[in-house]
Amino acid sequence: MAHRGRHGSQSRWQAAGWVARRELMEFVRDRRTLVITLLLPMISYPILALATTLGLRTGVMEAEARLAPTTVMVVVSGADAQPFIERIEAMIAATDSSGRKDWPAETVFKDIPGTLAQEAIDSGAADLWLHAERGLIAGLDAEGTMSITVQASTVRPPTVAARRQFLALIDSFSEEVRRRRIKAAGLPATVLEPITLRVVGDQPRGELPVGEIMNTVAGGVLVLLAVLPMTGAFYPAIDAIAGEKERGTIETLLIAPCSAHEIVLGKFLAVFVITLATLAANVASIAATSAVSLKLLSTGGSPSLALATAGGITITLIVFIGLAAVGAATCLAVTTAAKSGKEAQNTLTPVILLVSALAGAALLPGMQSNRLLPAVPFVGHVLVSHAAFMAAEAEEATSIGWLLLLSLSGSVAVTWLLLRITAVMLTDEDILFRGQDSAASPLARPSPRALPTLVQGAIPPIMGLAALWYAQAFMPKELFVAIPVQQVATVLLPLAVLLWWQRVDLGQTFSLRWPGRGDAVSAGMGIAGGGLLGAGVFVIGAAALLAFRGDSLTPEAKALSARLVEMILGQPWWLSWLLIAVLPAVCEELLFRGWALAAFAGRRRTAGRVALAVLAQAFLFAVAHVLPERMPQTFVLGAVLGWVTITTGSLLPAIIGHLVHNSMPLVVLFASDCPPDMILEAGSGGLPGVDSAGIPVWALLAAAASVVAGALLVQAAARVR
Amino acid sequence: MIEVVDLVKDYRAGDGSVVRAVDGISLHVAAGETVGLLGANGAGKTTTLRVLATLLKPTSGTARVAGYDVVADPVGVRRNLGYVSATTGVPDRLTPREIFTSFGRLHGLDRDATAVRVEHLLDALDLASCADRPAGRLSSGQRQRISLGRALVHDPPALVLDEPTNALDVLGARDLLAMVGQLRAEGHAILISTHRLHEIEHRCDRFVIVHMGRIVATGTRDALVADGAGLEDAFFVAVSRRVL
Numbered sequence: 001m002a003h004r005g006r007h008g009s010q011s012r013w014q015a016a017g018w019v020a021r022r023e024l025m026e027f028v029r030d031r032r033t034l035v036i037t038l039l040l041p042m043i044s045y046p047i048l049a050l051a052t053t054l055g056l057r058t059g060v061m062e063a064e065a066r067l068a069p070t071t072v073m074v075v076v077s078g079a080d081a082q083p084f085i086e087r088i089e090a091m092i093a094a095t096d097s098s099g100r101k102d103w104p105a106e107t108v109f110k111d112i113p114g115t116l117a118q119e120a121i122d123s124g125a126a127d128l129w130l131h132a133e134r135g136l137i138a139g140l141d142a143e144g145t146m147s148i149t150v151q152a153s154t155v156r157p158p159t160v161a162a163r164r165q166f167l168a169l170i171d172s173f174s175e176e177v178r179r180r181r182i183k184a185a186g187l188p189a190t191v192l193e194p195i196t197l198r199v200v201g202d203q204p205r206g207e208l209p210v211g212e213i214m215n216t217v218a219g220g221v222l223v224l225l226a227v228l229p230m231t232g233a234f235y236p237a238i239d240a241i242a243g244e245k246e247r248g249t250i251e252t253l254l255i256a257p258c259s260a261h262e263i264v265l266g267k268f269l270a271v272f273v274i275t276l277a278t279l280a281a282n283v284a285s286i287a288a289t290s291a292v293s294l295k296l297l298s299t300g301g302s303p304s305l306a307l308a309t310a311g312g313i314t315i316t317l318i319v320f321i322g323l324a325a326v327g328a329a330t331c332l333a334v335t336t337a338a339k340s341g342k343e344a345q346n347t348l349t350p351v352i353l354l355v356s357a358l359a360g361a362a363l364l365p366g367m368q369s370n371r372l373l374p375a376v377p378f379v380g381h382v383l384v385s386h387a388a389f390m391a392a393e394a395e396e397a398t399s400i401g402w403l404l405l406l407s408l409s410g411s412v413a414v415t416w417l418l419l420r421i422t423a424v425m426l427t428d429e430d431i432l433f434r435g436q437d438s439a440a441s442p443l444a445r446p447s448p449r450a451l452p453t454l455v456q457g458a459i460p461p462i463m464g465l466a467a468l469w470y471a472q473a474f475m476p477k478e479l480f481v482a483i484p485v486q487q488v489a490t491v492l493l494p495l496a497v498l499l500w501w502q503r504v505d506l507g508q509t510f511s512l513r514w515p516g517r518g519d520a521v522s523a524g525m526g527i528a529g530g531g532l533l534g535a536g537v538f539v540i541g542a543a544a545l546l547a548f549r550g551d552s553l554t555p556e557a558k559a560l561s562a563r564l565v566e567m568i569l570g571q572p573w574w575l576s577w578l579l580i581a582v583l584p585a586v587c588e589e590l591l592f593r594g595w596a597l598a599a600f601a602g603r604r605r606t607a608g609r610v611a612l613a614v615l616a617q618a619f620l621f622a623v624a625h626v627l628p629e630r631m632p633q634t635f636v637l638g639a640v641l642g643w644v645t646i647t648t649g650s651l652l653p654a655i656i657g658h659l660v661h662n663s664m665p666l667v668v669l670f671a672s673d674c675p676p677d678m679i680l681e682a683g684s685g686g687l688p689g690v691d692s693a694g695i696p697v698w699a700l701l702a703a704a705a706s707v708v709a710g711a712l713l714v715q716a717a718a719r720v721r
Numbered sequence: 722m723i724e725v726v727d728l729v730k731d732y733r734a735g736d737g738s739v740v741r742a743v744d745g746i747s748l749h750v751a752a753g754e755t756v757g758l759l760g761a762n763g764a765g766k767t768t769t770l771r772v773l774a775t776l777l778k779p780t781s782g783t784a785r786v787a788g789y790d791v792v793a794d795p796v797g798v799r800r801n802l803g804y805v806s807a808t809t810g811v812p813d814r815l816t817p818r819e820i821f822t823s824f825g826r827l828h829g830l831d832r833d834a835t836a837v838r839v840e841h842l843l844d845a846l847d848l849a850s851c852a853d854r855p856a857g858r859l860s861s862g863q864r865q866r867i868s869l870g871r872a873l874v875h876d877p878p879a880l881v882l883d884e885p886t887n888a889l890d891v892l893g894a895r896d897l898l899a900m901v902g903q904l905r906a907e908g909h910a911i912l913i914s915t916h917r918l919h920e921i922e923h924r925c926d927r928f929v930i931v932h933m934g935r936i937v938a939t940g941t942r943d944a945l946v947a948d949g950a951g952l953e954d955a956f957f958v959a960v961s962r963r964v965l
Contacts, residue, residue, distance in 0.1 A: 015827060022815070022823045029814040029855070248810035252871060255774050256827045257799040429777055430733075450733075603733055 012265070015258035019266025020273070023240055027274060033235045037274065041228075041282045049289040069105035072162045072169075075126040077114035079134035085109040087137060091176045092169075102168035121153035127162045128152055140177050141184075218389050219363045219382070221286065225279070225320065226359035226382050229327025230352045232278025233271050237331030240267040241426065242344035250432075260423040264332070268419055271328040279324050283317075315388035315404050322411030323381040329418035330355070330377075336425040337454060347455070354462070362386065371548060373628050374403045375410030417615065424609050425454075430602075448503040450603065456502055457599020460591055461620040463494035468626065479567040483579045490624070491587040495595060510594035515648035516717040523652075529713030530644050530653030532706045534661035537640055539703035541633035543695045560627070568669055577666055585658035592621045592638060593645040593654045601646065614642035637661060647718045657710075722879050722910035723750040723773065728782035730768050742768040744934035745782070750910045752878060755901070757925035758914035759956055765934040766914040767806070770883045773912070774804040786879050800828065803872030806883035811867045813857030817848045820856065820867060821874050828875035835874075842870040846900065862893030869900065880904060882913040886920055898924055922952040930959045 028034060076085055089109065112120065120126040129151040139146040150166070152158055182191060244250035253263055334351050338344035355378050362373075362382035374380040384407045387400050425431050471489040476482050506512060516522025568576045600613030618638030622631040641654040730743040743765040750756045760766045771777040772784050775795040783790060789797030811820060821842055825835035843849045846866040851859055856867055865888060872880065882901065886894035894917075902924055905911055915921055928945060930938040938945060938959035945955040 018823055018826045022812070022819075025819060025823075026812055026814045247813070248808045249812055251774075251776060251804075251806065251809050252811075252824070252868075254776055255799050255802070255804045256824065257796045257829065257875075258827060259796070432776070433771075 012259075012262050015256075015262040016266035016269060019253065019258075019263055020269035023236070023267055023270030024273065027236055027239070027270065030239070033239070037232055037235060037278050038281050041278070042285045045282075045285040045289040046292075049293045052293075066159070066161055067164075068161065069103065070159065070161050070165065071106040071108065072104040072128065072158075072166050073126040074107060074109050074128045074130055074166065075112045075117045075120045076109055076130045076132055077112060077117045078132040078136070080132040080136040081111040083137045084130075084132040085111060087140075088169075088173055091173055095172065099172065102165060103172065104162065104165040104169060107166070107169060117151070118153075121151065121158075122155045124153075124156045127158040128166055141180070143181060219386055222316075222382050222385050222389065223356070223359045223363065225283065225286075225385075226323060226362075226378055227352065227356045228279055228282045229275045229320075229324045230331060230355050232275040232282075232324075233328045233331035234348060234352070236271045236274045237328065237335050238338075238341050238344040238348065240271055240332065240335075241422075242335045242338040243341050245338075245432075246340045254427065254432075260427045261419070264419050264423045264426060268328060268332055268415075268422075271332060272325055275324040275328045276321065279320060283320075312388040312390070315400065316385040318404060319381050319385045319388065319407050322408050323378070325415045326377045326381075326411050326418070327355075329415040329422070333418040333422045333425070336422045337431055372406075372632060374406040375413075376631075377410065377414050380407050380410055417612070420608065421612050421616075424606070424612065428602075428604075430604075446502055448505075450505045450508050452498065452502055452504055452509060452595060452599040454599055454602070456498060457596045457617075458620065460491075460494035460498050460595060461624055463497070464490035464591070464624060465626075467494060468624075479563055480571055480575060480579055484583060487583050487587045491591050495591050498595070509598045510590060511598070511645055511649060511651040513650050515650040515653050516719075522717045523650075525713045526644075526648040526650060526653040526717035527656050529710045529715075529717060530641070530648075530655075530657035531660040532710030532713065533640050533644065534637070534657035534659065534710075535664060536703040536706035536710060537633070537637050537657075538661045538664040539695065539699055540707070541636060543700055543703075545629060545633060546695065564665070565669070568666060573666065573670065577663060580666065581659050581662035584662055585655050588621070588624075589641070589651055589655045589658055592617050592624075593641050594651055596620060597642055597645060605646075610646055614639055614646065617642055644714050647714050649718075653714065653717075722752045722754075722787055723748075723756075723881070723912050724783075724785045725749070725769065725773070726783045728769060728772060728784055729780045730765075730772060730777060731780045741934055743772070743779075746929075746931060746934070746936055747782075748912075748929050748936070748939070750879070750912050752910050753905060753908045754927070755905045755911040755913060755925045757921045757928045758912060758931065759916065759918060759928055759952075760914070760931040761916060761960065763933075764931045766931060767883055769931070770804070770806070770881050770912070770914055773798075773881050774802065775799060800875065801877050801879055803869075803875075803877040803880045804883075805865075805868045805872045805881075805885050807885065807887035808883075809868055811856045811864050811871070814855055816853045816855055817843065817859075817863075817867050817870065818852045821870055824871050825874045830875065838874060838876070842873060846870045847896075860893075861888050862890070862896065865889055865893065865897060866900075869897065873904075878908070879910045880912070882911065884915050884917075885913070886915065886917060894920055918952045918956055928952070930956055932960045 078084075092107065110126070114131065117126075117129040117131075121129050131149050131151070136146055136148070148170075150170075152163065178192070179189065182189060241250065244253070254260070256263075330351065331348060334348050335344035338347050358378040359382050362379045363386075374384045384400065384403045387403060467489045468486070471486060475485060514523045515526025564580070568580070596617040597613055600616050601610050602613075618635050621638035622635035625631060625634045637658070641657050644657060645651055645654045725746055725748045728743050728746045729741065732740045732742055734740055746765065746769055748756065748758075758766050758769065768777060772779050772791060773786060775791050775798050778792060783792075785791070786798045787801035789795075789801060791798050815823070818839055821839040822835055825838055826832075830838060843852045846869060848863065848866055848870065851863060856864055859867070865885065869885070880901075885901075886897055889897060898920060901911060901913065913921060913925065922942065925942070927941050928939065929936055930945075938955070942952060945959070946952055947954070
């Protein structure tokens with residue numbers, strides 16, 4: 001056995017390709033997963049649709065049966081019974097089929113004595129009893145109004161169809177009498193028809209147009225499809241990394257002569273292919289099932305349902321390829337931190353729920369108008385595909401090309417970021433060789449740690465988002481009460497819960513130290529740098545918001561802005577400052593640049609991991625601000641303050657930076673000479689204190705200088721350190 | 722071929738405290754030599770071998786394989802090292818042939834060279850009869866031979882074996898160690914760790930006994946073992962001396 005090693009080299013893609021091939025070979029031999037992932041959708045949708053379609057069809061048929069023309073038996077009593085019967089039967093005979101709208105299929109009249117009529121309807125021999133008093137016919141030929149009584153049995157009431165159709169027949173009879181009277185009076189038949197109305201254009205209000213129904217249905221289906229990549233990637237992703245750890249095969253890959261990035265790329269390619277296959281199976285199954293369902297439901301005369309154009313469908317499919325990539329990368333990233341398949345399932349399940357919520361958010365009012373949202377995973381995918389899918393004309397579909405570009409760019413960027421995170425985690429010694437999970441009681445608090453774990457870092461912001469939803473129910477209307485309530489419910493409370501549960505080193509976690517070396521010079525430089533950065537980011541962010549959004553802010557953003565301006569003008573300045581600037585600066589910095597950043601950056605702070613940690617906490621910070629138009633600016637602010645915290649080693653400059661950033665609206669408002677009414681009007685443009693007319697160039701230049709000076713001061717403070 | 726100098730490896734516990742798993746270990750293994758790394762559980766054997774396999778980064782000190790540093794050029798190390806441990810498994814749903822082929826291609830062998838190498842390994846490791854059966858249906862001994870074959874597929878000059886006989890019965894262990902002996906004869910540098918001392922007592926050229934992260938004794942069997950005693954007695958003496 002001659003040896004001496006092989007020193008062959010191969011490209012990154014070749015190595016990744018072999019990893020992917022190995023994964024796919026394993027996947028296709030796992031029949032259980034294969035069935036769950038690919039075949040189950042092909043079976044489950046038809047079964048689900050069959051049940052619902054048959055139920056619907058039965059309901060429709062019952063409804064149609066209830067309304068179908070029927071035979072109505074009418075007994076007529078009274079002195080004018082016979083002439084009345086002759087008269088109405090003559091009308092029936094003289095009316096062609098077009099004039100018999102809503103009539104019974106057949107109406108049988110029978111003249112019987114009044115003493116027998118009640119028995120006839122109670123026994124079911126007749127549906128209705130009509131009493132024709134003496135003088136009825138004469139009265140009809142005169143000009144008065146004759147009263148006719150129709151009796152229904154209380155013992156055996158007639159069917160809804162019989163009752164409704166007989167009344168329609170009497171209406172027609174009444175119309176025939178009216179025509180006779182007009183003719184007898186020597187008037188033209190058009191005397192009672194002064195206007196013939198023909199409405200063109202949109203459907204009238206109050207009715208539900210088919211297009212609207214299809215829009216809603218398509219939105220729901222697209223949200224479902226947006227979640228499917230996560231379910232499709234679920235088992236393959238778990239098997240790809242957590243499963244390999246459990247089987248002890250991950251080490252064999254890690255000692256192969258390729259980088260962690262190549263391994264992750266290979267695993268991603270395999271999971272991506274499977275996800276695409278799952279998505280294709282689901283789309284095909286849903287499409288086929290829908291087509292069959294519509295055919296089953298259609299009983300002739302049903303409205304034809306508008307379907308998307310070929311261009312719209314193509315764009316939707318392209319968007320969903322990007323979605324599959326993000327879904328596969330998300331599942332891989334989430335499961336990499338797990339040691340076993342079971343642990344990975346426990347971690348991934350809540351993530352799928354969050355993704356569902358994110359995808360569903362795309363259907364909320366006002367989301368469609370946001371220009372940057374298409375780049376955000378899941379919500380953006382649904383937005384763009386919905387717009388493309390529902391585009392009635394080919395021109396409309398092609399006009400959303402830039403949305404597609406934004407969506408694909410966002411998908412590529414997020415996928416790349418997630419794969420980088422996965423590669424970092426894959427070789428993280430703490431994660432790779434982590435001991436078995438604790439066997440302690442689930443209620444037992446974990447042992448004290450220096451820093452929170454990665455997962456613990458993300459929990460308070462997510463809890464905060466959930467708390468924000470619940471807090472709406474009891475949120476006071478007055479902002480000066482609502483702001484502290486919101487900060488407590490969404491920031492301090494989740495943080496306090498996690499702090500109690502996982503005891504950490506407060507100093508390390510929250511960077512509780514002076515910036516730099518700790519002397520007055522470095523501390524001063526760090527704090528001044530943070531402040532300058534906060535001011536500069538506010539002005540530049542406001543300018544960008546006005547440039548990109550203009551007047552197209554959502555009503556929610558405008559309303560919030562107006563309320564903020566109103567509060568500022570209606571309260572003492574110090575109270576407004578405390579609520580808008582001081583409170584959020586302290587609370588949110590503790591949570592995001594303290595807890596979350598420390599957890600994400602971990603103990604072994606490589607440059608890559610720190611960069612990802614800064615971006616991840618900034619993303620959560622942006623999402624926590626809920627309003628889409630505020631997210632870009634809050635993301636940038638979060639990233640800048642994260643960098644400041646890492647660089648200076650202290651949370652204080654970030655708090656000062658946040659404080660200054662949030663104080664800027666107050667400064668602008670109180671420095672303005674505008675009367676309160678004008679300020680209020682400007683504030684409703686979306687940004688308190690910033691005139692919608694735009695920001696002067698000198699202010700932008702000053703802001704840019706402030707950012708540069710701030711960054712230099714922060715770096716100088718770090719060098720002193 | 723394998724060279725470790727003043728290796729230190731610290732772990733950080735969850736509470737932030739530092740645990741030193743390896744505390745200044747130095748050793749070397751020349752080509753055609755087998756060195757036994759002996760120690761009780763938690764002595765630092767696996768950590769040392771994981772550093773050599775580039776799975777862990779050293780806190781300080783150096784570790785080299787075929788001249789490649791584990792930190793500066795981990796890919797170079799992996800090209801020249803075969804690593805088998807008791808915890809490494811084999812993919813249940815792949816066959817031995819597929820496992821060898823995929824790792825051969827991952828190591829940069831071309832299609833023809835891989836095919837030749839795979840056939841050679843299947844014969845040499847007595848796996849030809851089950852070459853196309855899923856590994857999950859094979860015995861523990863066969864699976865461990867697959868692990869060894871996977872580590873040898875790129876014909877590395879250095880081998881690191883971490884308790885390779887743990888899951889094997891007497892016959893399986895004996896077969897595997899016989900193959901290790903053959904590999905030594907072919908010129909491989911082999912570093913093997915175990916706490917089943919009797920298995921390797923007469924199969925290693927030298928021994929390194931570690932305890933609590935430090936080397937407490939090193940040398941040939943003859944140098945370590947007193948007259949009439951065995952390697953196990955020498956191990957107890959070395960460890961007890963250290964403890965006292």
